[in-house]
Amino acid sequence: MRIALLGFGSVGQGIVRSILAKDLDITVTGLADSRSGIIDAGGVDLAAALARKEQGEPCGDPGISPTDVVERAEYDILIEVTPTNVETAEPALGYIRGALRRGRHVVTSNKGPIALAYPELRTLAEENGVFLKYEATVCGAIPLIHAIQEGIAGNAITRICGVFNGTCNYILTRMAAEGLTYEQALAEARDLGYAEADPTYDVEGIDAGIKLVILANTVFDMDTTLDDVERTGITLLSPEALQLAEDQDCTIRLIGEIIPRVGVLRVSPRIVAKTHPLVVEGTLNAVTVETDLAGDLTFIGKGAGSTETASAVIGDLLYIQSRHVQGS
């Protein structure tokens, strides 16, 4: 199976390391980071490209752009793992459209295009008879979308609620455990690399909100945008509030909630009993899916990280391989 890989940051490198470490029968015929690209029908030397990247050099030829890889490389599946842009979804959206129009399958970890343009991309994929897979966009390593679409197919889902953002969960865990203020816990999360220099995207619930939009639009065929999500972040939480919750054997978590029947999309801090399965520690994610046949199902796992996100991408890749790619 031949793949082209766009994006050679944390997730891209995680994918390449997994391909190098495992016998997955995958040949990378195109590779691009933001500054350079490689097209090689015989297979890109991944170890060498990784070594260059680790030295801080471009992975390939500065004369080859990601668009060149999308349009000219010979591949069965495009793996699109470039940085997320939640405003316009570009340039990733253009790459994905290009590959689908060429009749190539696409696997992405990029929330922007799926949150903003899923109906269009799905139609494009259907017209071209190819797959568009996006497991890695929601809760990293947790195979949530696959579980919903395949594992519990036939169930009616009455509610999905969960911890969709590991950064917020880390901050709240530390505030509860050590009585830290929000600012102190955020500083600690930054030191550990869990929070960005500008944490707005995480702590204001935007990241969690986008994941709800993706689930709503892809799993429930709703037509929502981030503006439809009722959203409250965690920046105003006080250590005293966590103590008041603790006094009643409860804690506070940032919970994303979808109730499809009434169109509720909500991200807000909530009081949760400490024995509740959604109360997970540190950067973990946890999601409960409430169904009519299967009852409640709770998934817990790592929502971010290089190899964890790569796991979701590779799962999608092998799914497509087992169903569609011929002669691989």
Add this chain to the structure above:
Amino acid sequence: MKLEMRDQPGQLVAALKPISAVGGNIIAVIHQREATTAAEALDVQIVLELPEGRLERLLELLREQGVNVVRIGEERLLYECTLIVIGHLMHTDLSDTVNQIDRTGSSEVTELSMVMPAISSPSSARITIRSTTRAEMKRAIQILRAVAEQKELLIIEPLEDA
């Protein structure tokens, strides 16, 4: 309520039937033979929810079935919800916030614990509200949400079953 009925087959069902007939919801039935009870009578305690104004009709129906109502203990505020509120609670007139809920007549703030770390910094409070029905509880939380928006308070609601 505590009922007394003849100890005969079918009597318990006969006593329970009128409850659903008037739109009530049975929460628990406690059925115990007590030494003090006459041999031919049976004591049963039933915990139930009734829509407002249906109690009289229920008692009538029970009497028709030959069931004697020994005692009725009424608990109006059946539903409880605990929330946490963060913000300048005192400066935004806490008693007004509480009053807006109490004024409904069907919901009340029954408990309030507040922590005020420093004069200028926001305080945090845990508020328990009790309501007559689930719908009234929803209404009380809506009121609290509206007040919070106006007074720039953050409300943390519990994660409950859908």
